[in-house]
Amino acid sequence: MKAHPQDYIKIMREEIIKEEQASFMNQVGAVFGYLTSASLGQMADQALAREQSVAIRENAVENLPELLETFEKNAVKNGMEVLWAADAEEARSIIKDLVKKHEAKVITKGKSMISEEIDLNHYLEEELGVKIYEGDLGELIVQMRGTPPFHIVGPAINLNIQQIAQTLVDHIGMEYTEDAKAIANYVRTFMRRQFEQADMGITGVNMAVASTGSIILVENEGNIRWSTAAPKVHVAIMSLEKVVADMADAFHIMEMLSRSCTGQGMTSYVSVLSGPRAAGEYDGAEKMYVIILDNGRSKIYQDPFLRQALKCIRCGRCGTACPIYLTVGAYPYGWCYPGPMGTVISPLLLGLDDTYNVYEACTLCGGCESVCPTGIRHVELFHHYRAMKVAGDKRFKATRSSFMERAGFKSWAAAMRSPALFEKSVGLIRNYLHVGSKEGQVNKMPGTLKAWSAYRDLPIAEKTFHQYWAEREKTSVSEKEAAAGSDKGGQDHE
Amino acid sequence: MQRISLFIPCAVDALLGDVGADTVRLLSSLGFELIYHAEQTCCGQPAISAGHVDLVRDIAKRFIEIFEDDEIIVSPSGSCVNTVKNDYPRLLSDEPEWHLRALNLGEKVYEISQFLVDQAGIEDVHASFTGKIAYHKSCHLLRALGIDLQPQKLLSHVKGAEIVPLNAAEQCCGFGGQFAIKYPQVSHALVRQKTQNFLQTGAEVLIVSDPGCLLNIGGYLHRNHPHLKARHLVSFLAQNLEGGVSI
Numbered sequence: 001m002k003a004h005p006q007d008y009i010k011i012m013r014e015e016i017i018k019e020e021q022a023s024f025m026n027q028v029g030a031v032f033g034y035l036t037s038a039s040l041g042q043m044a045d046q047a048l049a050r051e052q053s054v055a056i057r058e059n060a061v062e063n064l065p066e067l068l069e070t071f072e073k074n075a076v077k078n079g080m081e082v083l084w085a086a087d088a089e090e091a092r093s094i095i096k097d098l099v100k101k102h103e104a105k106v107i108t109k110g111k112s113m114i115s116e117e118i119d120l121n122h123y124l125e126e127e128l129g130v131k132i133y134e135g136d137l138g139e140l141i142v143q144m145r146g147t148p149p150f151h152i153v154g155p156a157i158n159l160n161i162q163q164i165a166q167t168l169v170d171h172i173g174m175e176y177t178e179d180a181k182a183i184a185n186y187v188r189t190f191m192r193r194q195f196e197q198a199d200m201g202i203t204g205v206n207m208a209v210a211s212t213g214s215i216i217l218v219e220n221e222g223n224i225r226w227s228t229a230a231p232k233v234h235v236a237i238m239s240l241e242k243v244v245a246d247m248a249d250a251f252h253i254m255e256m257l258s259r260s261c262t263g264q265g266m267t268s269y270v271s272v273l274s275g276p277r278a279a280g281e282y283d284g285a286e287k288m289y290v291i292i293l294d295n296g297r298s299k300i301y302q303d304p305f306l307r308q309a310l311k312c313i314r315c316g317r318c319g320t321a322c323p324i325y326l327t328v329g330a331y332p333y334g335w336c337y338p339g340p341m342g343t344v345i346s347p348l349l350l351g352l353d354d355t356y357n358v359y360e361a362c363t364l365c366g367g368c369e370s371v372c373p374t375g376i377r378h379v380e381l382f383h384h385y386r387a388m389k390v391a392g393d394k395r396f397k398a399t400r401s402s403f404m405e406r407a408g409f410k411s412w413a414a415a416m417r418s419p420a421l422f423e424k425s426v427g428l429i430r431n432y433l434h435v436g437s438k439e440g441q442v443n444k445m446p447g448t449l450k451a452w453s454a455y456r457d458l459p460i461a462e463k464t465f466h467q468y469w470a471e472r473e474k475t476s477v478s479e480k481e482a483a484a485g486s487d488k489g490g491q492d493h494e
Numbered sequence: 495m496q497r498i499s500l501f502i503p504c505a506v507d508a509l510l511g512d513v514g515a516d517t518v519r520l521l522s523s524l525g526f527e528l529i530y531h532a533e534q535t536c537c538g539q540p541a542i543s544a545g546h547v548d549l550v551r552d553i554a555k556r557f558i559e560i561f562e563d564d565e566i567i568v569s570p571s572g573s574c575v576n577t578v579k580n581d582y583p584r585l586l587s588d589e590p591e592w593h594l595r596a597l598n599l600g601e602k603v604y605e606i607s608q609f610l611v612d613q614a615g616i617e618d619v620h621a622s623f624t625g626k627i628a629y630h631k632s633c634h635l636l637r638a639l640g641i642d643l644q645p646q647k648l649l650s651h652v653k654g655a656e657i658v659p660l661n662a663a664e665q666c667c668g669f670g671g672q673f674a675i676k677y678p679q680v681s682h683a684l685v686r687q688k689t690q691n692f693l694q695t696g697a698e699v700l701i702v703s704d705p706g707c708l709l710n711i712g713g714y715l716h717r718n719h720p721h722l723k724a725r726h727l728v729s730f731l732a733q734n735l736e737g738g739v740s741i
Contacts, residue, residue, distance in 0.1 A: 016683055022683065026687065323666045323684055324684075360677075361676070362670070363666050363668060363673050363681075364633075365633035365665075365670070366637035367633075367637070367665070367666065370637050379638070383542060383545070386543070387545040387546075389545055390545035390546055391545075409546040412549075413549040413552070417553060417556055419533040419534075422535040422536070426508045429508060430508060441713065451674070451676075451678035452713075455681075455685070456685065456713035456714040456717045457713040457717045458713050459509060459510060459713055461510055461511035462511070463515075464507050465506055465507040465515070467511065469514075469518075469530050469532065
């Protein structure tokens with residue numbers, strides 16, 4: 001999909017009034033919270049397991065160049081063809097050439113965020129007129145509806161059964177039914193025909209294993225198994241941070257991914273692919289390509305602090321722990337990465353100016369960080385993005401914050417360094433606020449503060465603490481003078 | 495008895511002076527001697543959150559100079575304690591001497607429930623209250639400082655108070671400092687959600703531990719459900735002390 005995070009406010013306003021959606025998403029958040037924590041809780045030593053996944057991903061990201069070289073060497077040895085793409089455009093043109101070369105007319109896909117990132121479906125359909133079918137039920141539904149995935153794991157999680165049924169009626173000729181089982185069976189039969197006639201399967205990669213040159217894909221529906229085994233050609237696209245050192249690392253990450261994502265110890269299907277169909281084998285693609293996409297990630301790698309953004313394994317757990325995502329949904333994020341995961345990666349890939357609201361519209365509550373299986377320090381990272389924006393970090397397309405904003409904070413800072421100025425400012429603010437106050441609550445505020453008082457009052461105590469303390473000191477001194485000699489302890493009277 | 499230095503956040507000073515007074519009342523009733531450096535201002539968190547970190551280094555150094563000779567520093571705000579404890583050392587990491595001073599100071603700064611339960615070993619402050627209460631887990635207290643049970647232990651000893659479970663107690667109330675002004679619709683949706691969960695408990699008081707949550711939830715309740723109250727933990731304890739310790 002085309003990125004449009006600049007439209008955050010506009011889309012957020014459209015989405016936030018969908019109260020039913022927000023209320024459903026909050027239930028989703030609670031259910032996933034329960035499922036994933038129960039699942040992680042079943043591990044022999046959950047804290048240790050997390051430490052290990054943090055260490056595995058840290059090691060992978062720190063040694064990215066070496067691991068990628070090793071992976072390429074071993075994958076080539078296994079008979080795969082490895083192609084490198086610097087950006088989305090190059091990746092699309094590589095795939096276009098492959099489609100032409102293999103004369104593919106029908107392509108089935110495994111759900112892949114990287115394919116969304118490079119907007120592959122539209123491009124191939126428009127450029128080559130090929131037919132593309134998403135194999136994952138949820139992704140197929142959003143493909144037909146032309147909307148971005150609502151959640152990276154549950155792309156159609158925001159739709160009700162009526163909307164889903166109608167979409168299938170409109171696009172693939174299903175007879176209207178609200179029977180979920182019947183719907184699933186219809187799509188299953190429909191997709192089976194596409195898998196059987198597909199000339200090419202395109203998938204993402206969950207993990208690339210350097211030491212064995214294998215790629216691993218996890219799923220619950222069997223569609224990825226079909227796309228990788230039935231068509232003659234399999235094209236796998238991975239962003240370059242997907243690599244891990246060895247099988248032990250890969251399987252640990254796989255377990256943490258499944259548990260953090262759907263609460264499963266292991267997904268229904270796990271495909272470990274170590275090369276195309278060999279002589280004597282009866283299934284598997286005859287030709288296998290792995291495209292390694294950079295698209296701005298090596299630039300992130302250059303910065304030792306920002307590098308942690310590459311640790312993400314796309315489990316989506318942060319989303320269901322994020323009050324903002326659960327409230328505004330996926331669409332305001334304006335790209336294929338919704339929720340905190342998008343807040344981590346989008347600003348670095350798309351630039352800090354265009355994604356301003358993505359990282360600003362965050363209360364820094366730390367919900368995401370507390371459930372992240374790879375130890376990304378979200379709050380610190382989001383603080384950092386804001387600071388990069390203020391400073392105008394050219395590397396990530398940030399222009400400096402406005403003169404007015406900087407001047408405002410400078411004078412604020414000056415007041416904070418001087419007790420006299422501070423007290424004076426507090427007094428001025430209180431006088432200003434007192435205009436609309438009654439019963440110790442301000443119910444009307446001017447200027448930008450209207451944004452507050454549109455929805456709520458503002459408590460305002462009768463005295464500042466400075467005043468209270470000064471009076472307490474005075475009383476305490478006079479009391480001590482009055483009752484000289486007697487022990488008053490810590491108590492005094494007003 | 496230990497001498498406690500009070501770290502009163504700017505929001506408490508300017509708007510919630512009563513929470514500051516209740517902090518004094520509560521700690522005094524427990525026999526602590528209190529000092530207050532009247533030259534303290536703001537810890538700088540608003541500027542850190544807004545990305546103006548360069549401006550905060552001087553504010554942090556000033557804070558360190560004011561407080562570093564104190565034995566123990568206590569604040570009725572987990573959020574501001576987090577700034578001093580966790581953000582200052584990071585902000586000053588390029589200046590070894592200041593970095594060390596920030597770390598040393600951080601060791602002595604406590605959120606009030608954390609101080610009472612973990613440091614002073616006090617769980618029962620001798621308060622009583624008849625009725626149902628619910629507890630909101632403020633974000634920075636819970637996730638930045640790892641303070642979860644301490645406030646609840648203090649509440650569990652309040653005679654007569656029945657603590658009822660709050661659904662999604664750990665979910666953010668939508669304050670977020672400037673966030674509430676910049677994204678009012680989102681902030682509103684979150685505080686409304688928090689309030690709905692509170693209404694479901696049937697409790698009459700919602701206890702919070704951070705001034706930000708109190709401004710937000712308290713202001714929202716006052717506007718929309720005036721019969722219900724949000725109270726800061728220290729205010730709830732201090733105003734329900736047995737024997738009615740006067741100020």
